[in-house]
Amino acid sequence: MPDLPFLVSMDQLNAKQNLLHKIAVYLFTVWCGLLAAANLLVFFKASAAWYVSLFSAAAAVFVIALCYVLAKPFAKLKGIWLVLLLFALSLALKLAVVRLIAPAEYSDYQTFRAGAALIAMGDVSFVTRLPYYSIWAYQFGFEWIISLIFKLFGRWDPVFGLVVNSFFAAGCTPLLAAVGEKITAHRNAVFAALLFTVLPITIDLSAVFTNQHVSLFFILLSVWIILKRPDWLGGILAGLSLGMAKVARADVLMYLAAILVSFLLLKREKKPLSGLVCMVACYFGIFKLVEIIIRPLQPYGLGNNFPLYKFAVGLDESSWGRYSVRMQEEIFNNETYVADHALRDAETMNIIKEELSIGPARLLKLFAMKVRIQWANLFHQYEILHDVLQAPTCEVLGRTVSTQTLNQVLLLWDCFIRFLLFSASAVCGWLTARKKEVSIGFSILMMAFMAFSAIAFLIEVQYRYVYFVFPAICIAAAMLADPQRKNEE
DSSP, X not given: OOOOOSOXXXXXXXXXXXXXXXXXXXHHHHHHHHHHHHHHHHHHHSOOOHHHHHHHHHHHHHHHHHHHHHHHHHHTOOTHHHHHHHHHHHHHHHXXXXXXXXXXXXXXXXXXXXXXXXXXXXXXXXXXXXXXXXXXXXXXXXXXXXXXXXXXXXXXXXXXXXXXXXXXXXXXXXXXXXXXXXXXXXXHHHHHHHHHHHOHHHHHHTTSOOTXXXXXXXXXXXXXXXXXXXXXXXXXHXXXXXXXXXXXXXXXXXXXXXXXXXXXHHOOOHHHHHHHHHHHHHHXXXXXXXXXXXXXXXXXXXXXXXXXXXXHHHTOGGGTTSOOHHHXXXXXXXXXXXXXXXXXXXXXHHHHHHHHTTOHHHHHHHHHHHHHHHHHOTTOOOGGGTTGGGSSEEEETTEEEEHHHHHHHHHHHHHHHHHHHHHHHHHHHHHHHHSSEEOHHHHHHHHHHHHHHHHHTTSOOXXXXXGXXXXXXXXXXXXXXXXXXXXXX
């Protein structure tokens, strides 16, 4: 079957479809503009020497310019050679991070790797012994997937865990390029993949054992498949891939919704509709099948058995929506609530109602702070510096520097890159809204990005949560690099 048409003419849509899609694109445009402003605000308000800020901004411009320059010779390659080149480049960078910077295991990252190692060794007693796995049962899915690889190679040490993660993360680079080719020109797609590879958040998360990489790999694979073959076979394959992404991490639901909304809004032919039905059926089917397979190992299923907790933390004014020690002690570690989940949920709902009753002005201030924390990294300490930040100073190029200053340099570099990419995405959104043609692929990524952005106002904020929606920004920014270029198919 031939590929889905690159662009859909707005003339094919009725007035309501046209209006709804234009509203979505304009909301995307405004939101990206606000996020660009938020990053610029954090950048200029940072208490750094002028030369530190200048260096960070220059480094951000240099990295983006380098990706643009490299995209031209890379784009001369197509097919398997381009896939191998992008994969090898991304993998080399991630393995370099693992070799040179990866910190010692800590927090959830240590829990994930230890759980996968125990499953590979045939010991799952920790599941019923630790309340963590009865409450956050869905975390077991990622550990189970990785345990199969651990068992295959007979290794489960921390370094090998990061290497496995690096392969999945590196696979996202050529997949993003493949998705990009269904949206924009070949060179722009390569540029977007390179941008994603060198994003500070991508580099930072290469140093820790997290489930984001596996989930995003299967998400991008599913989006590419459904754009490549929007028929029953493509729907089956995309559904299977989305189901595996769901096993690894729950965020996939936003991409499933984005695919459905985009196709139903922009395409009404029978083949895409049959593909969507098959995709949804296979998505739920493979997820339930995996739940049945692992039921002897994980009796609590693969769901979130305490979803209210993330909302209670996300609306906590005292912590600005970040991890809250008070919530952890009062709700999560409360023995009464551990024994009586109904009582726990009722009390958590009462807390959420109290948090929402603080009034519009305080809620707006809370949401504004959450935007700066989630999307502009305010207060963030980078994972790759976790060990370094344990000491007040460190050696860099033979000079003693403050570790907090080093973290601030990364923050400023990150903020300026985000400022540039969000600004470019805002302009891209504006141009897209004024065009007479629209890309279904761009609509999918945009819808997923906006869906997560809306939910992020309510749930706990963490730096790493936004990782899986940044492909939309990278592709939007890359589209602006050469907006008039025709698609090369």
